[in-house]
Amino acid sequence: MGRRSDHSREELRALFIAQGHALMAEKGLAAFSGREVAKRAGYSVGTIYNVFGSLDQLIAAINSHTFLIWAEFLRQRLESAGEDRIRALVEGYFEFALENPRIWSAIYDHRLAEGEVLGEIEHSHRVELTAIVETEVRAVLPGGGGPETPRFARSLIATVHGHCSYLVSGSFALLEESDPVGSALDRVRECLAAQR
Amino acid sequence: MGRRSDHSREELRALFIAQGHALMAEKGLAAFSGREVAKRAGYSVGTIYNVFGSLDQLIAAINSHTFLIWAEFLRQRLESAGEDRIRALVEGYFEFALENPRIWSAIYDHRLAEGEVLGEIEHSHRVELTAIVETEVRAVLPGGGGPETPRFARSLIATVHGHCSYLVSGSFALLEESDPVGSALDRVRECLAAQR
């Protein structure tokens, strides 16, 4: 048809991301289909290319959206947390991944083709999570940390991520690991204690 | 045709895994194609299903083969290592991943469908790497470690893996992290120092 008034460009973006997110949660990245997303949104495939340029960019947008939800999830966990906010963060990281394994895995399984870049807003969504962690890390470091704290916080995230990644991908199951959350928390504690 | 004498069943397996490995190194998991592997091996698609049962099982076999190469790579690094064997392991982990990003990523990006299981030999290939690390961790722990050492060693691997995963997937690039290897090594050192 032609330009429709029922959805603006931004509404279309949001619609495709929402439907795509739902499909990703159901099927995972390997069985993700642009045609199926379009069908659910009530549009044809071509519209995805009109709005996002490529399927890769739609998936990138879906994944950036996941970061948004994830950050909100962690903020809520922190609100209802007691004194041990570091534990809340670590457990929150795992909890989100385990509750949304396909959505979470898609973030790390998908890679943009060379040359393709992330938009500014998408980038900011992804960095937000780091900021949350950095704040909490600063709070438990003597003197509120130093200039190296951002790097240190990123490194702690990577540490937890490694444990979580092994858990979700099944590597830990092969190694008969029973308590990866506990291990991750132990490592984080040890590294935090070493900063002084 | 019929049963051919030019390749035994095991030779066929090895042939497909070798050609598949090469294709994976070139294209990565997302652009991997069973038909292309078959073509390179000089057989038709159907033979893959005759030998492996499904494409997923071929990919699993390719990934298990990667573990074999990876373990050998680490053993060589350890041979030419000086006193700091832990550093050699951490740097070796990263080096292999960075030299073979597509092959390495395929290990973690691919997940077997529910119900499908890994064969015994394949499983042993994957566990071998853990054993290498465990030995080296024991060597630097006071009293050669204890009953918790296997778990601790796996946790250290996960820690390094997290940093490496962020590096290869591009997450660290987004966060403008410059020295993930150094960070990983720092964390490992801190955790090792805490065990006493």
Place this chain on the structure above:
DNA sequence: TTTATAATTGAACAGTGTATAATTATGCTT
């Protein structure tokens, strides 16, 4: 030499992402 068996193929099927020509609804101009 014949027969039975197992390996291999090639075609079919229902999907996929991407490109593009054709169509259609809208906003602007006259």
Place this chain on the structure above:
DNA sequence: AAGCATAATTATACACTGTTCAATTATAAA
């Protein structure tokens, strides 16, 4: 208000994908 230019949307086409399966063919056993 009518017509036109523009941009959105669709439908179709293309070359691919994984998977299944009947037909074919080479081998081992009888």
